[in-house]
Amino acid sequence: MPVTDWLPAAVRAVALDRKLRSGEVLFRLGDKTVGFYEVIAGRVRLTRVDRSGSEIILYVAGAGETIAEASLFAAAYHCDAIASTDAVVRLYAKPAMLAAFQKDPKAAQAFTAMLGRQVMSLRTRLEQRNIRSARERVRHYLALNVGADGRTVTLAGTLKDLAAELGLTHEAFYRTLAALERTGEIKRGSDKITLRRRSRV
Amino acid sequence: MPVTDWLPAAVRAVALDRKLRSGEVLFRLGDKTVGFYEVIAGRVRLTRVDRSGSEIILYVAGAGETIAEASLFAAAYHCDAIASTDAVVRLYAKPAMLAAFQKDPKAAQAFTAMLGRQVMSLRTRLEQRNIRSARERVRHYLALNVGADGRTVTLAGTLKDLAAELGLTHEAFYRTLAALERTGEIKRGSDKITLRRRSRV
DNA sequence: CGAGTGATTGACTTAGATCAATGACCGTGG
DNA sequence: CCACGGTCATTGATCTAAGTCAATCACTCG
Numbered sequence: 001m002p003v004t005d006w007l008p009a010a011v012r013a014v015a016l017d018r019k020l021r022s023g024e025v026l027f028r029l030g031d032k033t034v035g036f037y038e039v040i041a042g043r044v045r046l047t048r049v050d051r052s053g054s055e056i057i058l059y060v061a062g063a064g065e066t067i068a069e070a071s072l073f074a075a076a077y078h079c080d081a082i083a084s085t086d087a088v089v090r091l092y093a094k095p096a097m098l099a100a101f102q103k104d105p106k107a108a109q110a111f112t113a114m115l116g117r118q119v120m121s122l123r124t125r126l127e128q129r130n131i132r133s134a135r136e137r138v139r140h141y142l143a144l145n146v147g148a149d150g151r152t153v154t155l156a157g158t159l160k161d162l163a164a165e166l167g168l169t170h171e172a173f174y175r176t177l178a179a180l181e182r183t184g185e186i187k188r189g190s191d192k193i194t195l196r197r198r199s200r201v
Numbered sequence: 202m203p204v205t206d207w208l209p210a211a212v213r214a215v216a217l218d219r220k221l222r223s224g225e226v227l228f229r230l231g232d233k234t235v236g237f238y239e240v241i242a243g244r245v246r247l248t249r250v251d252r253s254g255s256e257i258i259l260y261v262a263g264a265g266e267t268i269a270e271a272s273l274f275a276a277a278y279h280c281d282a283i284a285s286t287d288a289v290v291r292l293y294a295k296p297a298m299l300a301a302f303q304k305d306p307k308a309a310q311a312f313t314a315m316l317g318r319q320v321m322s323l324r325t326r327l328e329q330r331n332i333r334s335a336r337e338r339v340r341h342y343l344a345l346n347v348g349a350d351g352r353t354v355t356l357a358g359t360l361k362d363l364a365a366e367l368g369l370t371h372e373a374f375y376r377t378l379a380a381l382e383r384t385g386e387i388k389r390g391s392d393k394i395t396l397r398r399r400s401r402v
Numbered sequence: 403c404g405a406g407t408g409a410t411t412g413a414c415t416t417a418g419a420t421c422a423a424t425g426a427c428c429g430t431g432g
Numbered sequence: 433c434c435a436c437g438g439t440c441a442t443t444g445a446t447c448t449a450a451g452t453c454a455a456t457c458a459c460t461c462g
Contacts, residue, residue, distance in 0.1 A: 070317030116271030122323035143235035
């Protein structure tokens with residue numbers, strides 16, 4: 001869901017881009033919150049540091065993802081955000097967001113609805129990870145991502161990225177796709193996969 | 202986060218409980234939305250049905266969890282909800298929620314903030330699943346769930362349930378705990394685990 | 403007291419991770 | 433215009449950690 005769908009125009013208008021070099025800190029736990037960010041390019045990791053000083057990764061956000069949405073309702077950030085690669089982030093200012101919410105309940109509702117959809121989608125991805133078999137996992141993904149025709153799955157990024165999203169190594173994923181194609185269950189095209197027949201159970 | 206923290210009292214006051222027998226349908230895709238539910242007891246699965254008629258599981262909610270929060274902003278449910286065991290669910294009516302939001306912006310904000318925290322927590326659990334090694338996964342969990350003293354993890358439910366939350370078989374989880382205790386990295390008590398020393402990397 | 407469940411450990415198997423190598427592309431700098 | 437470095441896609445070989453099957457003990461609850 002692109003930010004244009006749920007971010008008030010007034011907020012987008014005052015968004016601020018910032019370039020980060022790999023390893024650079026975006027914010028630290030305890031910093032006063034200034035807003036939430038969209039990752040435009042590169043990757044940013046959210047981490048916490050344990051007693052012994054080692055970093056615990058909470059999440060790694062890639063291009064197109066937003067982070068620290070919850071900071072809108074908190075005085076301070078609850079974790080560290082550090083660039084894992086050279087990156088560009090876009091700041092959506094908290095005061096502007098809150099003002100927009102105040103002015104237009106529709107804006108607040110759009111934001112809430114977006115979070116609700118996000119929760120759904122994350123739960124589904126988590127459920128997917130409960131499937132141990134690579135083949136079943138891929139089937140689950142394909143079944144949930146068919147287009148309107150009920151049999152075509154359009155591939156957004158690279159297969160490698162998709163493998164990561166599925167929690168598989170790219171090798172395992174390639175092999176699984178190859179196996180499914182060999183049995184005739186799927187047909188592969190560039191940038192899409194077509195489901196063919198159902199295997200019984 | 203218990204519902205009392207973010208659910209307006211006015212909504213809780215008119216909540217409605219419903220008993221479901223295993224296999225009974227709570228709602229179907231396309232049904233007009235009447236509100237969202239809290240699972241009080243048992244388990245409820247959210248599913249979709251694919252072209253070939255088989256059920257695809259989106260999520261399985263257990264006691265204490267809420268489902269279909271996003272239905273507040275939709276006219277119809279986007280999936281099926283079916284009891285996987287005998288269950289009790291509590292309905293929080295959509296009109297009451299929306300009225301409470303209208304009346305008190307604080308209520309709306311509390312709801313949004315809850316969703317934001319939920320997103321955070323789900324992302325973290327997803328990140329955790331990216332860790333393939335059982336031992337590292339358990340370490341990650343423990344590190345993120347220590348109490349204020351930085352070394353004690355309080356166990357809520359059964360170890361079996363925790364194993365499921367971590368995406369491990371209970372056997373693998375027991376063995377991992379046993380191994381960690383054997384190396385002295387953790388100390389186990391009833392209902393709690395204490396971190397001892399750090400293993401270097 | 404027997405049924406049901408959690409906790410635990412043993413033995414065995416295997417699917418997927420790991421390590422490795424190759425070919426196809428693609429942008430780019432000389 | 434082309435060679436070169438980098439990444440993706442793909443496949444082979446190998447290994448092992450975790451899944452699966454199974455059995456036991458301790459509890460708790462009617």
